[in-house]
Amino acid sequence: MGLSLDGVGLVHANGYRALRGIDLRIAPGERVALIGASGAGKTTLLRVLAASLRPTEGRLRVLDGEPWAASPAALRRLRARIGLVHQAAPIPPRQRVVTAVLAGRLGRWPLWKSLASLIVPADADGARRELARLDLAERLYERCDRLSGGQLQRVALARVLYQQPDLLLADEPVAAMDPALSELTVALLNEEAARRGVTLVASLHAVDLALRHFPRVVGVKDGAILFDLPAPRVGDALLRELYAAEGAVPESETDTLAPVDRSPLRCA
Amino acid sequence: MSKAGVSGGGLLALVAVLAAVGASFAFLDMPLGALFTGAAAAEAADFVRRFFPPDLSPGFVARVGFAALETLAISLVSTLLAALAGAALALPAAGRHGRPARGAARFVLNLLRSVPELVWATLMVLAAGLGPFAGTLALALHTTGVLGRLFAEALENTPPAPAEALAASGAPALAGFLYGTLPLVAPQWLAYALYRWEMNIRMAAILGFVGAGGLGALLYYSLSLFHEAQASTVILAMLAMAIAVDGASAWLRRRA
Numbered sequence: 001m002g003l004s005l006d007g008v009g010l011v012h013a014n015g016y017r018a019l020r021g022i023d024l025r026i027a028p029g030e031r032v033a034l035i036g037a038s039g040a041g042k043t044t045l046l047r048v049l050a051a052s053l054r055p056t057e058g059r060l061r062v063l064d065g066e067p068w069a070a071s072p073a074a075l076r077r078l079r080a081r082i083g084l085v086h087q088a089a090p091i092p093p094r095q096r097v098v099t100a101v102l103a104g105r106l107g108r109w110p111l112w113k114s115l116a117s118l119i120v121p122a123d124a125d126g127a128r129r130e131l132a133r134l135d136l137a138e139r140l141y142e143r144c145d146r147l148s149g150g151q152l153q154r155v156a157l158a159r160v161l162y163q164q165p166d167l168l169l170a171d172e173p174v175a176a177m178d179p180a181l182s183e184l185t186v187a188l189l190n191e192e193a194a195r196r197g198v199t200l201v202a203s204l205h206a207v208d209l210a211l212r213h214f215p216r217v218v219g220v221k222d223g224a225i226l227f228d229l230p231a232p233r234v235g236d237a238l239l240r241e242l243y244a245a246e247g248a249v250p251e252s253e254t255d256t257l258a259p260v261d262r263s264p265l266r267c268a
Numbered sequence: 269m270s271k272a273g274v275s276g277g278g279l280l281a282l283v284a285v286l287a288a289v290g291a292s293f294a295f296l297d298m299p300l301g302a303l304f305t306g307a308a309a310a311e312a313a314d315f316v317r318r319f320f321p322p323d324l325s326p327g328f329v330a331r332v333g334f335a336a337l338e339t340l341a342i343s344l345v346s347t348l349l350a351a352l353a354g355a356a357l358a359l360p361a362a363g364r365h366g367r368p369a370r371g372a373a374r375f376v377l378n379l380l381r382s383v384p385e386l387v388w389a390t391l392m393v394l395a396a397g398l399g400p401f402a403g404t405l406a407l408a409l410h411t412t413g414v415l416g417r418l419f420a421e422a423l424e425n426t427p428p429a430p431a432e433a434l435a436a437s438g439a440p441a442l443a444g445f446l447y448g449t450l451p452l453v454a455p456q457w458l459a460y461a462l463y464r465w466e467m468n469i470r471m472a473a474i475l476g477f478v479g480a481g482g483l484g485a486l487l488y489y490s491l492s493l494f495h496e497a498q499a500s501t502v503i504l505a506m507l508a509m510a511i512a513v514d515g516a517s518a519w520l521r522r523r524a
Contacts, residue, residue, distance in 0.1 A: 052436035080438030090433035092451035103447045107438025114443040163437060 002028045002199060003049060003167070008058030010044060010223075018044040019223045022058070026201065031193055033210035033231075034203040036220035037243050042203040043087065045220060046171045049201060050084040051075065063167055080107025083165030085202075087172040089156035093145035097136070100144055100155055101127040104163035130158040133188060149176035157185065161192060168193055170202035174209070182206065186213050207239060319500040328498055332486065332505045339482035340509065342400050342475070343468040346407035351461045353408070354415030359445075361416060362423035373416070381413025385471050389480045403480030407468050415464055422456040423449070462517040469513045473506045483509075 003026040010019040018041050026032055034042045047053040048060065051067035060067065065078050083104070091100045098121045105123075106114050113122055121127065124140065131137045134154040144152060153176045160168065170189060174182035186204070190213050193200035204210045210217055211231045219226040219234070219242045227238055302308055359365065360373035389406035396402045431448030439447070476484020483502055490498040 047436075050436055052432075076438045076440070078438070079436055082437065084433070084436060086429075086433055088429070090429040090448070092430050092448065094455070095447075095451045099447065103434060103439070104437065106434055106440070106443040106447060109443075111440055111443060114439075115446065118446060160437075165437075 002026050002030070002064070003201075004059075004061045005048075006059040008048060008055045008060055010048060010053065011056045017223060019048065019055070022225060024218070024225065024228070026199055028199055029193075029197045030216060031190055031200040031214050032202075032216045032218055033214035034201065034218050034220055035205075035207055035210050035242065036203075036226075040220045041223040042220050043171050044223075046084065046169050046201065046203060049167070050082050050169050051079055052084070076107065080163075081166040083160035083163045083168050085157050085160050085168075085170035085173045087175055089152045091144050091152065091156060091159075093143075095144050097131070097142050097144060097147070097155055098124055098127045098140050101130060101158045101162050104159040104161075107163070126162060127158070130161045131155070133161070134158055134185070150178065150181060153177060154185070157189075164196070166198050168198050168200045170200070172203055172205055175205065182209060190214070318496040321497065322501040322504055323495070323497040324501065328501060332483070332501055335476075335483045335486045335502075336505050336509055338400050339469065339472045339476075339484070340513075342403045342407065342480075342482055343465060343472040343513070346404045346472070347411060347461060347465040347468050349404075349408040350411030350415050350464065351457070353412040354419050355457070357412065357416040358419035358423055361420035364423070373420075377413045377416040377420075379413070380409050381417060383410065385410045385475065386478060389475045389478045393479045398479040398481075400481030403472060403475040403482060406475060406480060407471060411464050411468060415460060418460045419453070419457055422453045422460070426452045459521060462521055466510075466513055466517050470506075470510055473509070 003024070005022050005024040008019060008022040008024075009017070011017050022045065034045065036042050044053065048055050049062060051060075051062050054068050063078060063081055065074070067075055067078055070078065099118065102117055102121055102123060109117070109122070116122060128137050128140050131140060131154075134157060136151060136154055136158065139147065139151070139155075144155060147155065153173065157170075157173060160170075168189065173189065174185050177185060186202070186209050189200060189202060192198075202210075202214070211234060214231055216229070217231050217234050218228045219238065221242055226242055227234070229238075357373050357377055360369040361377055363370045385406055388409050389403060392402035392406045392409075396405060426449060428449075430452065431444045434444040434448045435441070473483045473487075476482045476486065477488045479485065483506055487499055487502040487506075490496075490502060
């Protein structure tokens with residue numbers, strides 16, 4: 001139920017090489033943080049792991065299946081077992097929170113249930129349970145455009161928790177949250193993965209969050225893996241090399257966090 | 269550009285338009301002078317007077333009421349059918365099912381749209397016989413072309429990320445569309461459909477002239493028999509209905 005990549009590379013349609021020669025093995029239940037400068041290829045790597053982006057070379061096994069050798073129906077079944085928390089919450093602004101969370105199980109529900117749930121939420125209690133873990137239970141029937149950026153990101157996280165995936169992937173899951181909330185959220189992801197024994201791979205901007213919460217840290221630079229070490233062995237020299245292009249080593253999470261968006265998002 | 273601020277091209281265009289207007293009058297042989305004589309004014313006043321007072325006898329008002337309901341039903345059913353068919357055609361027309369499907373869907377939409385409602389109505393009266401069914405089909409066909417095109421444009425301008433994220437978690441295409449795309453386009457689709465409904469209520473009133481039922485049939489009948497008072501009742505009913513539909517549509521739009 002793990003992940004394995006052998007010589008995986010990816011060249012985008014416009015000729016840009018995003019990944020090169022990635023060899024990576026992640027055992028079932030392992031928790032791994034991806035760190036690296038922006039544009040290093042962390043998002044692309046996560047989307048390859050999520051079986052949503054097809055590598056142009058190399059061999060990929062996800063949850064002991066080869067996604068790109070499988071039939072479309074098998075690929076769909078595999079994807080229903082993979083949960084990816086996106087950097088920008090991919091939720092329509094006018095959707096209600098409950099619908100946005102329940103959408104996590106569209107891959108498992110029969111179509112009639114998904115259709116009926118648009119009118120009467122099929123499992124409001126289930127959605128409320130996941131939101132409660134993120135302190136958002138009281139916003140269940142709110143419209144998503146009434147939430148702040150950080151709240152919206154937590155709704156997206158609740159959707160993936162509700163999906164109950166066997167592989168939990170997260171792309172900058174705390175980019176729009178303040179430091180205290182980031183800490184809680186990353187802890188929650190780890191706790192969920194540990195409790196259900198599922199694999200967790202998360203990319204993080206804040207290096208110290210990665211080092212404190214994840215046993216294993218992978219540094220990505222220029223589309224390749226620079227290092228793959230247990231967290232305690234990731235030293236300053238390595239970090240300096242990892243972020244060399246940016247000119248500075250991020251020391252604390254405060255100077256690496258993206259600007260916190262607390263203003264409510266409203267659609268025009 | 270001259271000092272007076274009038275460009276040479278602008279002056280030329282003005283002269284050309286005036287010449288075209290003059291040539292049109294000459295070509296149509298319109299007795300422009302006759303419009304402004306005293307006799308013409310008296311005749312016009314007399315013509316208008318014959319429409320008053322409107323025929324408000326209970327029997328005729330009941331007939332107008334029935335015809336108005338028929339017109340309302342034609343406009344509602346045809347707009348609803350067109351919105352459904354337009355949505356179904358908008359998906360391929362927005363390029364969601366590949367290029368060949370896109371070309372085919374656009375061709376069908378263009379064909380439906382470029383044939384005017386009255387022509388469709390004439391064709392449908394020939395195909396389905398006189399009556400409201402022909403009118404409903406005619407309006408639905410033309411409106412499908414218009415709404416399909418507008419819906420497709422709205423789809424093309426919609427961010428694909430929400431639907432893609434759902435597809436990446438294994439959602440079937442239809443569920444992904446309903447949860448990821450429809451909430452984004454729904455306000456625009458609804459506004460377009462309501463706008464076409466306002467236009468269709470007027471159109472449904474006219475279609476009766478070619479035998480497709482509703483208020484128009486009654487108007488055509490009254491005018492053919494020179495029952496101007498009755499015609500004026502029908503026109504009042506059309507006006508009232510257009511105002512009511514505009515109001516209902518504005519109310520729905522505010523609530524959406």
